[in-house]
Amino acid sequence: MPATLPPGLSAAAFSQALAGFRQAVGKTYVYADETALSSYLDPYSTTEDAAHTPAAAVAPHSVEEIQAVLKVAREYGIPLWPVSTGKNYAYGGPAPRKSGYVVLDLARMNRIIEVNARDGYAVVEPGVSYFDLYRYLKEHDIPLWIDCAAPGWGSVLGNLLDHGAGYTPYGEHLTMQCGMQVVLADGTVVDTATGALPGARASQLYKWGAGPWIDGLFTQSGLGIVTRLGVWLMPEPPGYRPFMVTFPDEDALHDLTEAIRPLKLNMVIPNGATSVELLWEAATRVTKAQYYGGKGPLPPSVRRKLMADLDIGAWNFYAALYGPPPMIERSWSVVRDALGKVKGARFYTDRPGDTAWEYRAKLMRGIPNMTEYSLMNWIGSGAHIDFSPMSAPTGDDAVRLYHLIKDKVEARGFDYIGEFLIGWRDQHHIFMLIFDRTDPQERERAHQVFGEIVADAAAQGFGEYRTHLDFMDQIAATYDWNDHALRRLNERVRDALDPGGIMAPGKMGVWPRRMRA
Numbered sequence: 001m002p003a004t005l006p007p008g009l010s011a012a013a014f015s016q017a018l019a020g021f022r023q024a025v026g027k028t029y030v031y032a033d034e035t036a037l038s039s040y041l042d043p044y045s046t047t048e049d050a051a052h053t054p055a056a057a058v059a060p061h062s063v064e065e066i067q068a069v070l071k072v073a074r075e076y077g078i079p080l081w082p083v084s085t086g087k088n089y090a091y092g093g094p095a096p097r098k099s100g101y102v103v104l105d106l107a108r109m110n111r112i113i114e115v116n117a118r119d120g121y122a123v124v125e126p127g128v129s130y131f132d133l134y135r136y137l138k139e140h141d142i143p144l145w146i147d148c149a150a151p152g153w154g155s156v157l158g159n160l161l162d163h164g165a166g167y168t169p170y171g172e173h174l175t176m177q178c179g180m181q182v183v184l185a186d187g188t189v190v191d192t193a194t195g196a197l198p199g200a201r202a203s204q205l206y207k208w209g210a211g212p213w214i215d216g217l218f219t220q221s222g223l224g225i226v227t228r229l230g231v232w233l234m235p236e237p238p239g240y241r242p243f244m245v246t247f248p249d250e251d252a253l254h255d256l257t258e259a260i261r262p263l264k265l266n267m268v269i270p271n272g273a274t275s276v277e278l279l280w281e282a283a284t285r286v287t288k289a290q291y292y293g294g295k296g297p298l299p300p301s302v303r304r305k306l307m308a309d310l311d312i313g314a315w316n317f318y319a320a321l322y323g324p325p326p327m328i329e330r331s332w333s334v335v336r337d338a339l340g341k342v343k344g345a346r347f348y349t350d351r352p353g354d355t356a357w358e359y360r361a362k363l364m365r366g367i368p369n370m371t372e373y374s375l376m377n378w379i380g381s382g383a384h385i386d387f388s389p390m391s392a393p394t395g396d397d398a399v400r401l402y403h404l405i406k407d408k409v410e411a412r413g414f415d416y417i418g419e420f421l422i423g424w425r426d427q428h429h430i431f432m433l434i435f436d437r438t439d440p441q442e443r444e445r446a447h448q449v450f451g452e453i454v455a456d457a458a459a460q461g462f463g464e465y466r467t468h469l470d471f472m473d474q475i476a477a478t479y480d481w482n483d484h485a486l487r488r489l490n491e492r493v494r495d496a497l498d499p500g501g502i503m504a505p506g507k508m509g510v511w512p513r514r515m516r517a
């Protein structure tokens with residue numbers, strides 16, 4: 001019997017529920033002992049594991065098995081926490097919002113249901129990783145590219161549902177979603193949008209169907225269990241030119257961002273345009289200890305040495321051009337003109353032997369890899385949680401956010417490791433708060449400073465797009481216009497669709513009635 005029980009359930013009742021789960025999915029696929037459950041903890045938690053320890057994990061293999069699991073969960077009032085591959089590290093990994101939930105592990109549902117080479121899309125189940133889909137396309141010689149998150153082991157479907165982003169022109173994953181199948185709390189299976197028409201010929205081509213578009217309701221919510229997803233794939237272009245531009249001055253961030261905006265809005269640069277700060281760039285190649293024996297952030301002299309040794313800038317801009325070679329040449333001259341006006345710009349279209357360049361050049365053409373994980377080696381036993389506020393793609397916003405975060409975290413002894421990514425209109429800022437996961441005091445300090453920058457950013461109009469389990473309530477509370485009208489609407493929808501309150505309670509700060517304070 002597991003040490004952790006679902007909220008309000010006796011050991012005897014949970015034992016009956018486990019028997020029900022075993023009947024639903026087979027006893028091999030119900031995990032309730034401590035060793036098996038340890039793989040469902042958050043490896044990068046800033047709090048004690050006890051805050052997010054599942055009571056069990058259940059791994060169904062089909063929609064019918066999910067329906068049977070739901071029946072048991074409804075009967076006993078057990079909260080479920082669906083994960084696809086559970087690689088959502090920095091935001092909680094596979095761990096549930098609260099202890100005592102049962103993780104619904106969908107990794108065994110890993111079929112690639114369809115790839116349409118002519119129309120450029122795939123239909124996948126939750127357990128299909130970026131590596132899986134990439135290999136499938138290669139093996140079948142299909143000239144389509146995927147768009148992957150930086151670590152390629154995650155789920156195509158799971159990352160998209162959590163509003164993840166990548167680095168090709170198809171980098172905003174939810175924008176490229178078309179059609180989904182979802183199982184509701186009561187077991188009803190729904191094909192959304194165009195797919196609701198029997199025999200529909202455009203299920204994966206026309207996103208909106210007829211009537212209200214409800215697909216968004218099942219993203220960042222756990223309000224339904226998504227079992228299939230259509231996702232557009234980019235036809236392999238006839239030409240590809242990745243490039244990098246380095247800028248030696250910290251202050252270049254302002255002018256660089258101003259120069260990128262028109263290139264993005266006019267689609268001269270079609271992909272996720274990324275300005276990477278010095279340490280993010282350096283940390284995939286060297287460790288902090290190689291350069292600095294002291295505590296706290298690096299002094300300016302060490303930063304200058306890093307730049308010289310690695311031939312990188314204080315800011316390092318990555319983007320790529322795609323298409324027929326003559327079009328690439330034209331765009332390239334526009335890009336060179338625009339970015340060349342920013343002080344100190346140095347252009348590269350290849351950097352042999354530079355691991356950071358190599359993985360970025362892969363990401364911008366959708367080749368999954370795991371290089372970014374080596375960032376955790378920057379400090380020994382490194383872990384991270386990510387702070388991800390959204391802003392306008394302006395120099396002023398970039399500089400404000402940069403200082404808001406950097407000045408505070410450096411004062412608390414952490415390094416600023418960040419990047420800015422301009423999509424269609426918005427600017428994502430990703431600040432990776434790296435801490436030593438074996439040092440309880442450092443973890444606690446990381447937790448505290450994270451909460452503070454959430455509040456500071458919200459006070460200046462910067463809201464997060466996604467967050468770690470521990471900060472979901474705090475961040476939901478910052479979206480509070482008109483006396484939390486949005487949260488109250490979300491609660492009404494949740495109560496209607498999931499009256500028993502079993503579907504990922506508390507995901508992104510939305511709680512079912514029975515668990516609201």
Ligand code: ADP
Nearest residue numbers: 083084085086087088126154155158159225226
């Ligand atoms: P990845 O492994 O790609 O990072 P995860 O499997 O960790 O993605 O999923 C990210 C988040 O998305 C989960 O924490 C969960 O809240 C939600 N999620 C994942 N899969 C599903 C699903 N099939 N149905 C509903 N929500 C899901």
